[in-house]
Amino acid sequence: MKALVLEEYNKLVYKDVPDPVINDNEVLVKVMACGICGSDVHGMDGSTGRRIPPMIMGHEASGVIVKTGKDVTIWKSDDKVTFDSTVYPLNDWFTLEGLYNLSDNREVLGVSPGTFKRDGAFAEYIAIPQHILYKIPEGVTFEQAAMVEAVAVALHSINISGLKTGDKCVVVGAGMIGVFIIKLLKISGASKIIAIDINPKRLEQAKNAGADHTFLSTRANLAEEISVLTYTRGADLSFEAVGKSDSVNIAIEVLRKGGKTILVGNVSTKVDFPLQKVVTRELKVLGSCAIRGEYEVVLDLLKAGKISVDDQISVVAPLSEGAIWFNKLYKKEEELNKVILIP
Ligand SMILES: [Zn+2]
Numbered sequence: 001m002k003a004l005v006l007e008e009y010n011k012l013v014y015k016d017v018p019d020p021v022i023n024d025n026e027v028l029v030k031v032m033a034c035g036i037c038g039s040d041v042h043g044m045d046g047s048t049g050r051r052i053p054p055m056i057m058g059h060e061a062s063g064v065i066v067k068t069g070k071d072v073t074i075w076k077s078d079d080k081v082t083f084d085s086t087v088y089p090l091n092d093w094f095t096l097e098g099l100y101n102l103s104d105n106r107e108v109l110g111v112s113p114g115t116f117k118r119d120g121a122f123a124e125y126i127a128i129p130q131h132i133l134y135k136i137p138e139g140v141t142f143e144q145a146a147m148v149e150a151v152a153v154a155l156h157s158i159n160i161s162g163l164k165t166g167d168k169c170v171v172v173g174a175g176m177i178g179v180f181i182i183k184l185l186k187i188s189g190a191s192k193i194i195a196i197d198i199n200p201k202r203l204e205q206a207k208n209a210g211a212d213h214t215f216l217s218t219r220a221n222l223a224e225e226i227s228v229l230t231y232t233r234g235a236d237l238s239f240e241a242v243g244k245s246d247s248v249n250i251a252i253e254v255l256r257k258g259g260k261t262i263l264v265g266n267v268s269t270k271v272d273f274p275l276q277k278v279v280t281r282e283l284k285v286l287g288s289c290a291i292r293g294e295y296e297v298v299l300d301l302l303k304a305g306k307i308s309v310d311d312q313i314s315v316v317a318p319l320s321e322g323a324i325w326f327n328k329l330y331k332k333e334e335e336l337n338k339v340i341l342i343p
Pocket of ligand 1: 037038039059060149
């Protein structure tokens with residue numbers, strides 16, 4: 001088969017590789033679309049240490065089943081599917097507690113951090129364990145299905161936030177995940193959605209996604225502005241979708257006493273932390289990791305037309321041009337949201 005192989009750091013080559021071999025509990029999926037994730041772009045140069053070459057990246061994908069292992073019962077050839085980016089063990093303590101996204105020995109598709117290596121979906125075919133598959137409903141395209149992973153990450157942060165109808169929410173960072181958080185908050189009952197970003201173009205995006213108010217993060221009296229919009233109390237919830245000191249501090253700064261911030265972004269390994277503010281205002285700080293089964297709901301919302309993802313797809317290009325698009329994303333020459341590659 002053809003695949004986009006990371007042969008060495010910063011060197012992607014479109015070439016022939018052996019077809020994947022499936023285990024008894026796996027299906028072979030013919031990949032129809034695979035999105036380039038920010039973590040792939042950062043992984044390409046070796047800076048994250050999670051894409052050790054040679055390997056095939058790609059974990060935001062969709063396709064059609066072409067072969068099933070002998071222990072596969074509910075899936076059959078021609079089924080249109082998308083799949084979780086995490087391959088989790090079924091007999092793990094955390095999985096059995098309903099926390100599969102935190103299970104020990106879980107692996108991520110298209111990731112190779114040294115402890116495991118799993119080839120991803122920038123290829124014509126990929127082997128997928130049956131328990132992480134989701135059926136694509138009628139009316140949802142393969143490109144849209146390749147966006148489900150990103151929406152599911154956003155939905156997971158809302159699901160664990162304890163959001164109540166009428167909550168006033170701040171979203172810090174209006175990149176793709178931030179935009180999906182805004183869209184989902186809108187249909188989840190938040191009464192006020194305030195977006196904050198360093199980039200005016202992203203704030204425009206946030207507004208189109210349903211934010212009621214937008215502010216540049218450089219604004220001097222940010223906390224006061226938020227206070228005015230929240231009966232002088234501050235936000236009930238804030239979602240941080242960047243992962244840097246400045247944005248984490250804003251997410252904490254805008255909360256009311258007793259409020260909660262949900263940290264989704266994780267670009268930095270460490271950030272400055274306003275300890276006294278968190279302690280004296282009894283703030284709650286919660287991390288949100290990946291996805292815990294939110295795929296099905298997102299696919300339902302897409303089918304029902306209750307959430308849109310097309311506005312976040314900037315480019316659909318052939319996989320053979322993958323290296324070109326990776327480089328554009330790496331160099332940030334132009335404002336690109338999702339680039340989807342088609343094998
Ligand atoms: Zn991703």
